[in-house]
Amino acid sequence: MNLEIVTIGDELLLGFTIDTNAAQLARELAALGVRIVRRTTCGDDAESIRQAVSDALGRTGAVITTGGLGPTADDMTKPAIAAIFGKGMRLDTGILTALRERWRKRFGHDLPVSNEQQAMVPEGCTILPNRHGSAPGIWLEDAQGRWVIMLPGVPREMRGMLADTVVPTLRDRLPVGGPVIRSRTLRTANIAESALADRLGELARGVNGLSLAYLPGADGVDLRLTSWDRDARATAAALDEAAALVRSKVSRYVYGENDDDxxxxxxxxxxxxxxxxxxxxxxxxxxxxxxxxxxxxxxxxxxxxxxxxxxxxxxxxxxxxxxxxxxxxxxxxxxxxxxxxxxxxxxxxxxxxxxxxxxxxxxxxxxxxxxxxxxxxxxxxxxxxxxxxxxxxxxxxxxxxxxxxxxxxxxxxxxxxxxxxxxxxx
Missing domain, CATH: 3.90.950.20 (CinA-like)
Structure with missing residues (x-):
């Protein structure tokens, strides 16, 4: 499955907020075997959202968006995407009731009028429950099988919904035993990227068909091996073998793997x-x-x-x-x-x-x-x-x-x- 990610928000374009959502989505979905072929960021205006999502649907037919589901005037994601599918907006009384109950229980007062727009959803959509915040997610799909999942932009809420709903739903849509995309990172310290490449020799361009990326940072240079087209068992074996070959060349500089500190x-x-x-x-x-x-x-x-x-x-x-x-x-x-x-x-x-x-x-x-x-x-x-x-x-x-x-x-x-x-x- 090929998929595109569209993250929405002026704060992302201005650099005031770091886009951690796209990175989290890419990591989680790659582990399922979903290939993220493009990531796009656009502003909060309806036309920018419509253009970005429409273009992405034209390329892959599968899109996940984050952001623009809140209660303020700049939250335009739902109506902009509904228009792509030729859908209008409707009030979901179940969402509205849940929002009112949430506000009375958590904050001790009535739901602000501005928050009522969070209960407006595209006609014919599937509601994705949000146990981590107020804005529900939306799944919108057409007769051609093109679909968009809309998730909130708040990272904590997005991560929760990803684990609760999105990953299980996509897993059910993927063939059993199909290819997965997985990586293993060897972490090195106090050796330059060029010196690592020299020591790796022929392995520097890839290992047994696995890609090898060099990721320099303040901790050192991470060496990331990635398998793209194997099933889960073959992927694990290929990564084990490739990691062992890399270690045989540079083991004295390797202090750990993946997120090791x-x-x-x-x-x-x-x-x-x-x-x-x-x-x-x-x-x-x-x-x-x-x-x-x-x-x-x-x-x-x-x-x-x-x-x-x-x-x-x-x-x-x-x-x-x-x-x-x-x-x-x-x-x-x-x-x-x-x-x-x-x-x-x-x-x-x-x-x-x-x-x-x-x-x-x-x-x-x-x-x-x-x-x-x-x-x-x-x-x-x-x-x-x-x-x-x-x-x-x-x-x-x-x-x-x-x-x-x-x-x-x-x-x-x-x-x-x-x-x-x-x-x-x-």
Missing amino acids: LAAIMLAECAARNATVAVAESCTGGMLGMRLTAVPGSSRTVLGGTIAYANAVKARELGVPAALIDEQGAVSEPVARAMATGVRLRFGSTIGLGITGIAGPDGGTPEKPVGTVWVAVDLDGDVHAVRAVLPGDRHEIRWRAAQLALDRLRKAFLREQQSEGWTARG
Whole structure:
């Protein structure tokens, strides 16, 4: 089944709202075997909606829209799409009664007059119940089998209706045992996209008929394998085999799959080793601690941390010698090492992580440009450090520095003494 998505709203076109609905729909429907061939965003006016949906119906005959089902004057989705099918609008008394009951129960007063238009629906449509909000969804289909599903634009409501109604209904329309579209993502850290391609060699263009996409981001480069035309069992086997082949080339850079978070992985590893962690952060300003403590159950492993932004704090709270800072500079290997060891001793943890760097936009020099970061890992007195020059703006540099620290902890656990730029205390 080929399908198009039309997301509706001026706020999407203006960039004030990020279109998460289309991404959620694409992921969920691909798992069923529905191929999303085009995604379109249009404004709230009736003509834009009519044109976008009409064009999409002409190409695929199957469209899902989100947005424009609310109570305000700019919610034009239902009448605009009804007109495409030559349908008028009618008042659904069942919806109106439910809306009135909902308002009295939840808000303690009568339904506002403006909300009554949510009970207006296209003639001949199927109502899709919305347990997550006030606007019901609409399914409109013609004699030629062309159909449009209209869903609310509020992401929470859209996701709920997708799971409750849309996915089960579409699943019933698809042939049993038909092809599915599924992906598997291998997550890498601290290796460039071009370097990954070089290491993958012939696999860089695809693996056993599966497409391979490179998705660079602040966490690293994700490698996404996708199978398009196999049944569920063959797809699982193909993805397993392809992932194993990719890992055989770049496994030392792979830290997880799909939505795996490196902070969560490292905390799980620490827990398995009965290890505890403390962090000393300068340029990241607490970002590493935030990532670690965002993981449920982190209190069993993370003891605490210090934001040692000023040099005086590095000396007073972490025991970094002031003379060392004066001689080497705050952004240096010796200072990063002293921070990692100092925080480990201060909190009594088995692991200390230290980060110092220049996040910018100012403060760089020819010897230490903006993005220069030193990260140190102290594993119960065994100290390792690495220097990197990270790309991006201030936020991206800080995030990448925290990710670098987590990845270097992973490397330390693996005892990769020969990692590029990795120095150990003999």
